[in-house]
Amino acid sequence: MHADPSLQPFFEPSSVAVIGASHRETSVGYALLKNLLFGRMDGSNRAEGFQGEVFAVNTSGGELFGQRVYRSLPEIGRDVELIVVAIPPKFIEALIEEAGQCGVKAAIIISAGFAEMGEEGRALQDRIKTAAQRKGIRLIGPNCLGVLRPSMQLNASFAAQSTQPGGVGLLSQSGALVTGVISYANRESFGLSTVISLGGKADVGDEDVLLWLANDEATRAIAIYVEAFKEPRRFFEEARAVAKVKPVVAIKGGTSDAGAAAASSHTGSLAGSRAAYAAAFAQAGILEAHTIGDFVGWSRALGSQPPAMGKRLAILTNAGGPGVLAADAADRAGMQLVELSEDTIAKLDEVLPAVWSHHNPVDVIGDATPERYRDALNILGAAPEVDGIVLIMTVQSMTEPQETAEAIACAHEDPSWRKPLCCSFIGLIGTEVGRYLDARGVPEFNMPERAVSAMNALMRRGLWTQREEASAPTHLSLPEPDDARVARAIEQANAKGQHNLDLTLAREVLEGAGLRYNRSGTAANEQEAVEIAERIGYPVVVKVISPDVLHKSDVGGVALDLVNATAVRNACSEVREKVRSHEPDARIAGFTVEEQIKGTELIVGMSRDPGFGPLLMVGIGGIFVEVYKDVAFRLLPLSRRDALDAIGEIKAQALLDGARNRPVLDRAELAEVLLRISRLVEQHPEIIELDINPLVITASGLVAIDSRVILPAIASDG
Amino acid sequence: MHADPSLQPFFEPSSVAVIGASHRETSVGYALLKNLLFGRMDGSNRAEGFQGEVFAVNTSGGELFGQRVYRSLPEIGRDVELIVVAIPPKFIEALIEEAGQCGVKAAIIISAGFAEMGEEGRALQDRIKTAAQRKGIRLIGPNCLGVLRPSMQLNASFAAQSTQPGGVGLLSQSGALVTGVISYANRESFGLSTVISLGGKADVGDEDVLLWLANDEATRAIAIYVEAFKEPRRFFEEARAVAKVKPVVAIKGGTSDAGAAAASSHTGSLAGSRAAYAAAFAQAGILEAHTIGDFVGWSRALGSQPPAMGKRLAILTNAGGPGVLAADAADRAGMQLVELSEDTIAKLDEVLPAVWSHHNPVDVIGDATPERYRDALNILGAAPEVDGIVLIMTVQSMTEPQETAEAIACAHEDPSWRKPLCCSFIGLIGTEVGRYLDARGVPEFNMPERAVSAMNALMRRGLWTQREEASAPTHLSLPEPDDARVARAIEQANAKGQHNLDLTLAREVLEGAGLRYNRSGTAANEQEAVEIAERIGYPVVVKVISPDVLHKSDVGGVALDLVNATAVRNACSEVREKVRSHEPDARIAGFTVEEQIKGTELIVGMSRDPGFGPLLMVGIGGIFVEVYKDVAFRLLPLSRRDALDAIGEIKAQALLDGARNRPVLDRAELAEVLLRISRLVEQHPEIIELDINPLVITASGLVAIDSRVILPAIASDG
Secondary structure, X not given: OOOOHHHHHHHOOOEEEEEOOOXXXXXHHHHHHHHHHHOOOOOOOHHHOOOOEEEEEOOOOOEEOOEEEEOOXXXXXXXXXXXXXXXXXXXXXXXXXXXXXXXXXXXXXXXXOOHHHOHHHHHHHHHHHHHHHHHOOEEEOOOOOEEEEHHHOEEEEOOOOOOOEEEEEEEEOOHHHHHXXXXXXXXXXXXXXXXXXXXXXXXXXXXXXXXXXXXXXXXXXXXXXXXXXXXXXXXXXXXXXXXXXXOEEEEEOOOOHHHHHHHHHHHOOOOOOHHHHHHHHHHHOOEEEOOHHHHHXXXXXXXXXXXXXXXXXXXXXXXXXXXXXXXXXXXXXXXXXXXXXXXXXXXXXHHOOOOOOOOOOEEOOOOOOHHHHHHHHHHHHHOOOOOEEEEEEEOOOOOOHHHHHHHHHHHHHOOOOOOOEEEEEEOOOOOHHHHHHHHOOOOEEOOHHXXXXXXXXXXXXXXXXXXXXXXXOOOOOOOOOOHHHHHHHHHHHHHOOOXXXXXXXXXXXXXXXXXXXXXXXXXXXXXXXXXXXXHHOOOEEEEEEOOOOOOHHHHOOEXXXXXXXXXXXXXXXXXXXXXXXXXXXXXXXXXXEEEOOOOEEEEEEEEEEOOOEEEEEEEEOOOHHHHHOOEEEEEOOOOHHHHHHHHHHOOOHHHHOOHHHOOOOOHHHHHHHHHHHHHHHHHOOOOOEEEEEEEEEEOOEXXXXXXXXXXXXXXXXX | OOOOHHHHHHHOOOEEEEEOOOOOOOOHHXXXXXXXXXXXXOOOOHHHOOOOEEEEEOOOOOEXXXXXXXXXXXXXXXXXXXXXXXXXXXXXXXXXXXXXXXXXXXXXXXXXXXXXXXXXXXXXHHXXXXXXXXXXXXXXXXXXXXXXXXXXXXXXXXXXXOOOEEEEEEEEOOHHHHHHHHHHHHHHOOOEEEEEEOOOOOOOOHHHHHHHHHHOOOOOEEEEEEOOOOOHHHHHHHHHHHHHHOOEEEEEOOOOHHHHHHHHHHHOOOOOOHHHHHHHHHHHOOEEEOOHHHHHHHHHHHHHOOXXXXXXXEEEEOOHHHHHHXXXXXXXXXXXXXXXXXXXXXXXXXXXXOOOOOOOOEEOOOOOOHHHHHHHHHHHHHOOOOOEEEXXXXXXXXXXXXXXXXXXXXXXXXXXXXXXXXXXXXOXXXXXXXXXXXXXXXXXXXXXXXXXXXXXXXXXXXXXXXXOOOOOOOOOOOOOOOHHHHHHHHHHHHHOOOOEOOHHHHHHHHHHOOOOEOOEEEEOOHHHHHHXXXXXXXXXXXXXXXXXXXXXXXXXXXXXXXXXXXXXXXXXXXXXXXXXXXXXXXXXXXXXXXXXXXXXXXXXXXXXXXXXXXXXXXXXXXXXHHHHOOEEEEEOOOOHHHHHHHHHHOOOHHHHOOHHHOOOOOHHHHHHHXXXXXXXXXXOOOXXXXXXXXXXXXXXXXXXXXXXXXXXXXXXXX
């Protein structure tokens, strides 16, 4: 996981030139120069701008902001490390050639009118890229907002504002989002280490920037706005490694159909399946936000606070109502409002007035002094049962906000405890007090629920950093996989021209992969069905075998609860009749007769996402798949830990744990099943889709009852 | 629904006196006087304070802020309409007597130390209340923050700030929440009509204030923070009438166990069951917020915009990313991103550049001028397919924010369309532009998702105002209710000393109420069981009858899928054996033999909430009740419309609509069942709890299979 040193000139250049610097106040070239010289659009103090050399270049020459405007890059007569380009596309190819002679190492191409405009634009973009490669120049853009590096006072963008330096590195596919986050940063007083809008990605791509941010010491948390990655698999492989060492927060635009359509029309790329992205985020350890508020709030917290090592929250407040609402919000987020130990309560008793709440939320009462806050905070910080603290202050007539903020910041810097703290000072929104706390590294939010949500992100991050790989179970009741059997079955299916494998072959494939099925047999007629049923034992299920029927139960092709020979015989006739009445032309090849097994039904499936490839699904099966959509997704291949995490994401955990005397799921066994499916799909990329539904939890393990295996359609297939 | 005119002096007094005005800067008495004279704690301009007469009273006399401090109320020598009291409790009784002589009509008692402190305090509070009633003085408080009426520049509270007048009336059980909302109002530039913190409610209660706000013309939306109402049923009866004419938003503190514990400890009252409050809000047409952000945002929108008459949303934006995120947020909230008509698109084509998105979100491109926004907004406003508009603006180098805001405000005031509009100007947070829009009545939010959430509140409000009472179905397959049968069954149960009615009596009660059961019979032994089964027809279910078994299936007391006489006979023996092995002392009185019915299982239940009384539950039954908790609650008695709404709240609508060839629910029939339960519970208040689980959806209607009916435990009951 190494950063590419050739990116350094974008973020820490010694000199910058604006190509296309303009006098016209509404032009991008004007904005670029002003931002470089003065830091922001409404600035005028050179001391607030980039402190390296800044040059203006425009073919018309002249003077701008008291600076000479050179007519060309060579006219500067010195090497320039970074150029920021806002001239018409047709001139850029020649510019790059010239830049090669002038020592340019990096170019940010702001101009639009390339690949996004069609064939001709794409060809031009490719030529520019080739030229740049030849000259050893890296490119960001085209069609982007630019780059900001607040610690260098470098605003190489046409964003109207800049912000103070801080711990959050932002990578955004939307220039407008960049503008927005910078504005929130100024409003909420947090800092950004680096801001990058990549635009058309002719050269530098998402992965490059991600790795650069991962290696950048100033960046403590990485925030990403994405609509679609060019190479999602590659990105997430890198991201997974990055998230091991640094927190990453992402927000995906286009998770709804309407949003995806909008995203696709404005980026010209597929938004990618929501489920696949969610799986990729989960698997990589990236925290996926769904609102800009969380995106910004989580990044702030992760960029300034240590992760929480557990889910046990303490709330410290000087007012009941906001404390109650914070407790409610924490509960909704799945955090645990910790029960304070006797020891902690005794210590609090020593420093708090007698009427304090005596439980969590710790209400230190409206007249709380700075000292009272400090003492209570130090006690909660040192309490072993507390993993993180949300501190709320409301301004009442006796409150001393600034002194309280100072006391809090001091306590939080106390080296005897290192736990995360998020604050909300209600009634002090946007005042110096909030800014003071943020400057001291304590995130302060305008609403208690946002402080709680940020703390939850710190807790999720902490749990992720403690996540350990799972070891393989030693005792499994599953049969051993038999690769040859799988290969034979697929061969047979191909030979028969089967696209959707028949019951027998689908079962061959999955038994070969190491799954267990219920006992069953194939009967050509009523008599054979009865013989099989007698061998298996009652009750049994009879299902039609027909290449023309996809959803057997929808056409009456399944009969349940058959308890004796007569029932089996009658069921076969009835099934035949019902299927014929629904689909008169259906070919009926016979019946399967199966051991009837009852229990909690799971579903396991695999489909292929156009961007991500094989995607695994696991969840509650039966009719509830469609109704409650209680399923989790993971990209394949997956680790045993990923498999267990996916199982843990299913909402109906009580059902898996044997609610109402049902058999309890052996999670290790289900994880093993998922790994076997993963292996099957890796070894047989020709399987384009499969599902096992239901996979039943029984007292003696998981038993598959029905399944589908789909191979690519063959031209000759009926 | 009339307001009590005796409350008027609290909000529109001609003169106010502060009793306990103090020189001490950290005292409440100092804050009260300062707020009255100058409007806010850091004010000093008398023109910004209350413009009626303001008197200071303190036994030590002297002068304060250039005003004479009277030693007593009579010393003023003139009538005073409102007094604000911050003196020790023990002096207040005498004060009220005196106030009666001085023409006082209303008193706000800020001082604490009454009922919340125990018996003695309660007695004092009662005496003060009696004295006030005798003198015709209304009381707000004790132990409250006070009252604000911004249009009168009246700040009769010790809140540090006031705010501009506006459409939102706030009633809060938490003083800290009041401070918070005022601060948000200043920050987000919205106005408040009236702010009331009621405290200990010795006299004026929640209902009084609610009705006053309902009748107050300046109040366009009512916002309520509640932890627990004193008389929840009474409050919600009033609230239901109020919400018919004015939007009401509420946030309930203590919806989680931890939150409820905190609320209960700080208010000294039970927080009330979350389900009961949620039901009460839904039934009264009150929008329940779960975050302070939504509480404030919804109130703002409802206080300034007309409701939306449907769920069809148009998004207007000048940037892709934020438009995409807004679309995603709208989809998550269940809003419908409307497909624009050809006509609308043709009209937009005339005013927008060729590269506009050509679908919803309407992306008018980064260089959008004020005129372009205005024209697009007018077209969407006039489009019949659009119910509400969310407008997003990001600041790009060519943006003219103020001019755009003016164009938007103008378009929104165009009388040719009256649809709600919520805006988000990203990158302009907290600037004059946002304030300008708010002042023109267009709510502007810092994040697009908040504008979307506010629009959703306007849509929900619009749908509520169009809600019509449902009429009774004409054809129902349910049996007629038989009151005498119910009464007889309850009498029998009482005679037998049954607390938890046995199967037969429970069935008698519910059949008497007009519900249909599956066919069944009671057997003393194996032989009788077989006879009943033969009469009913196979398959049947056998269940144990035992007064000592509560959850029959947990002890093996139920046998399913019995298809012939042998199976029934064996099942009886097995059931007997299993129950005995689980509970050796269980008395086994025999067996019920029932027609086995399969289908989607519902649950209908009634329990009693300590505050609200009978609470109805309806949802998906079977094991999934516990796992997915897919149930809705309503207070009893309920209307047919309420019943249908509750059914509509169940998440698994697809299941009710017959997913996968299941029988389709007749909603009118289920509503009728709920109304019959409502009637049963009203007529028989001695039923403290009941549930029907499962109630099965069959092709020929709803069939109850099992039920519990609970009467109060009787002392003599075993």
